[in-house]
Amino acid sequence: xxxxxxxxxxxxxxxxxxxxxxxxxxxxxxxVDQKREAVLLPVYGLLVPFHIATVKSVTSQQDGGxxxxxxxxxxxxxxxxxNDLPTQKFPRSIFVKEVSFRSSDVRHATQVVQLxxxxxxxxxxxxxxxxxxxx
Amino acid sequence: xxxxxxxxQFGNILLGGRGGMNPGQLKIHPGGFVWKKTGGGKxxxxxxxxxxxLSWTRLPKGYQxxxxxxxxxxxxxxxxxxxxxxxxxPFLHANMGISPDEKPLAISGRNWGEAExxxxxxxxxxxxxxxxxxxxxxxxxxxMMGKNDVVLEFxxxxxxxANEKDTLMELSFHVPSTNSTYVGDEERP
Numbered sequence: 001x002x003x004x005x006x007x008x009x010x011x012x013x014x015x016x017x018x019x020x021x022x023x024x025x026x027x028x029x030x031x032v033d034q035k036r037e038a039v040l041l042p043v044y045g046l047l048v049p050f051h052i053a054t055v056k057s058v059t060s061q062q063d064g065g066x067x068x069x070x071x072x073x074x075x076x077x078x079x080x081x082x083n084d085l086p087t088q089k090f091p092r093s094i095f096v097k098e099v100s101f102r103s104s105d106v107r108h109a110t111q112v113v114q115l116x117x118x119x120x121x122x123x124x125x126x127x128x129x130x131x132x133x134x135x
Numbered sequence: 136x137x138x139x140x141x142x143x144q145f146g147n148i149l150l151g152g153r154g155g156m157n158p159g160q161l162k163i164h165p166g167g168f169v170w171k172k173t174g175g176g177k178x179x180x181x182x183x184x185x186x187x188x189l190s191w192t193r194l195p196k197g198y199q200x201x202x203x204x205x206x207x208x209x210x211x212x213x214x215x216x217x218x219x220x221x222x223x224x225p226f227l228h229a230n231m232g233i234s235p236d237e238k239p240l241a242i243s244g245r246n247w248g249e250a251e252x253x254x255x256x257x258x259x260x261x262x263x264x265x266x267x268x269x270x271x272x273x274x275x276x277x278x279m280m281g282k283n284d285v286v287l288e289f290x291x292x293x294x295x296x297a298n299e300k301d302t303l304m305e306l307s308f309h310v311p312s313t314n315s316t317y318v319g320d321e322e323r324p
Contacts, residue, residue, distance in 0.1 A: 015244025022195040022242060028155045029300035038244050043267040043303055045151030045213065047195070051244030069301065073246045075309040092313065093247040096259065097284055100305035102291075108300065 015051040022047060029108060030069065030101060032115040037123060039071070039116055041099060050096075052119050060113040067109035069101045071116070141165055141230075143223060150179060151199070151211040153273045153289070155299030161212055163223065165230035168202065170212065179210055189227060189235035191220055192265070201238065207254025208272075241266040250308060257287075269306065284309050 015038040016022055023033060028042040039055060040047040056072045075095040103109035143163040149156035150170055159172040167186070170179040181202055190201040198215040200223075215223070228234050241248070241261035248261035258268045269287070276288040286307040 013243060013245050016242040019193050019195055019240055019242055024195045027300050036244075041303075042155065042299055042301055044153065044269060045149070045156045045211065045299075046240070046267060048267045049242055049244040050246055054244065054246040068304070075246075076311050092249075093311070094250045094259075095309040095311070096246040096306070097309040098286075098305065098307040099303065101301040102304050103301045105300055 013051045013053055015049045022049060029103070029105075030112045032112060032119060034115075034119060037119060041071075041101070052116070052123050055116065055120055058113050058116045058120070060109055062106060065104070065106075067103045067106045069103055069109055069113060070098065071100075072098050143219075143226060145215070145219070147214055149213040150177075151213055153270065154302065156213065158214075163226070167231075168210075168212075170210075181210065183231050186231065186233065189231075189233050190238040191215075191235045192238045192240055194240070200235070203254070203256075207256070208270075209254070209256055239264050269303075280307070283311060 015033075015036050021036070023031060023040065024047070025031065028045065028047070030042065031040040031047065032038075033040060033049070036049075037052045038049045039052065040049050042048075050071075050073070054073050056074045058069065058071045060070070061068045073096055075097050141164065145161045145163075147158055148161040148170065149158055150172070157172055157177065159170050159177075162169045165183070167183045168179070168181040172178070181204065185204045185206070186202060187205055188203045190203075192199040192201060194213060197213060198217070198220050199211055199213040200215060201209060201211050203209045224235065241264035243261060245261050245266075248259055248266060251258045251260055252271070255271045256268050257271055259266045269289075273289050274287045275290045278286040278288070280286055284307055286305065288305050289303055291304070
């Protein structure tokens, strides 16, 4: 099988099915779940999962003792291209487009950004190979 | 006055908020909730008369009790065990006349859904379930970017002393032109 692949045929995205599968940590911070191909973002005390297929890009910028992490998501007209399914299936939806975090730990921030980039590249490559095989 | 059946006390309950979670002690009595931060400081006192609804949300670890109040504000207490839920439900029903709703989390990882505003609370709902909630009272600035994007900037707050390493600073939503629900409403999400 496709191992951890969770982008189902037809563009349906499912990172987690059971809340117990979401990783926990004592300290709330951005986490990357490589197995589920998800990025977990701390919002008001909760770790909120976003599947890597929704992520368009991620950047970081250092400023003094802090590091700013910016994640841009796919939205209609940008990113959800060929199989623009969310827009077609859910025309009334609202999309999370961008989030910005300030991290107090520069090393952690740099590492997380690198992990997200690598995971994104990996999944994009796999999807394009699959599309090639399908034609 | 306080007998075992009229007071429930929990030693390690986390109060959720902008900066993450703060641990404290929660007392649930027939007249409401009192939460005190471990080591002193913040106290949250909720009177029964101010509560409009209660909800239980299953988290990766334990349960979260959401308390909605008349003024449009809300508090969230986390760290309950399954048996706490079972013992509190009849207590809350008997003493406050409220049966908490089940409020499951959206965990599919999708970035599209619906935005719902209730009181100070902006919820992002995916597939009918809550993905996350932010408090509008923590938003310092709202901007429209182009025709379709709404940007929320959050206050910088270093005083909460919570357990958060990465702090949400900005959140933006894309409202496609096909969505008519929020026309003319974007300036005050």
